[in-house]
Amino acid sequence: MSAQAHAASGEPVKRTPDTTSLANATPRSRVILASLVGTTIEFYDFYIYATAAVAVFPALFFASKDPTTELLASFATFGVAFIARPLGSVVFGHFGDKIGRKATLVGALLTMGLATFLIGLLPTYHQIGLWAPTMLTIMRFCQGLGLGGEWSGAALLASEYAEEGKRARAAMWPQLGAPIGFVSPMGSCCC
Numbered sequence: 001m002s003a004q005a006h007a008a009s010g011e012p013v014k015r016t017p018d019t020t021s022l023a024n025a026t027p028r029s030r031v032i033l034a035s036l037v038g039t040t041i042e043f044y045d046f047y048i049y050a051t052a053a054v055a056v057f058p059a060l061f062f063a064s065k066d067p068t069t070e071l072l073a074s075f076a077t078f079g080v081a082f083i084a085r086p087l088g089s090v091v092f093g094h095f096g097d098k099i100g101r102k103a104t105l106v107g108a109l110l111t112m113g114l115a116t117f118l119i120g121l122l123p124t125y126h127q128i129g130l131w132a133p134t135m136l137t138i139m140r141f142c143q144g145l146g147l148g149g150e151w152s153g154a155a156l157l158a159s160e161y162a163e164e165g166k167r168a169r170a171a172m173w174p175q176l177g178a179p180i181g182f183v184s185p186m187g188s189c190c191c
Helices: 003-009 019-025 028-055 057-061 067-099 101-121 131-160 167-190
Strands: none
Touching: 028 057, 028 067, 028 101, 028 131, 028 167, 057 067, 057 131, 067 101, 067 131, 101 131, 131 167
């Protein structure tokens, strides 16, 4: 049935990627490398927050007479991103189907990058009171949205560009970005 016939019948047109045209447009190795690097950067941003949540944020954003309470509150904001990750996957996955995966990956990367940048600009609890931890929590939620969208989108894009019969191998590369991004903040904090 042609696209015009589908439109006339009211049925949605199902669009599937043409893997031969995808493979001809962009080299597979470039897509795989980009998905690995993008996921590594996203997870670096995600986990560098963990380091700051232990070392810096309790004193800056959570005023309490008890240091344990400050630390637990800081860890709670760290946990907010884990709640946002599946939601980010759904939201960015939806838009990836509608407007394209590359554009959505850029949006996910920008979401994470802007949230991380804005966390660096946030005023402290001593400057604006409860608004500081509130804004920190919102920015952390945005980081989770960005990571969920980028990670799932990168794996999907890598598998779509893969050779027939090697999709799992191609989708493995973005998954390696998680441990690389996890180890990288530890190295930067130890130096």
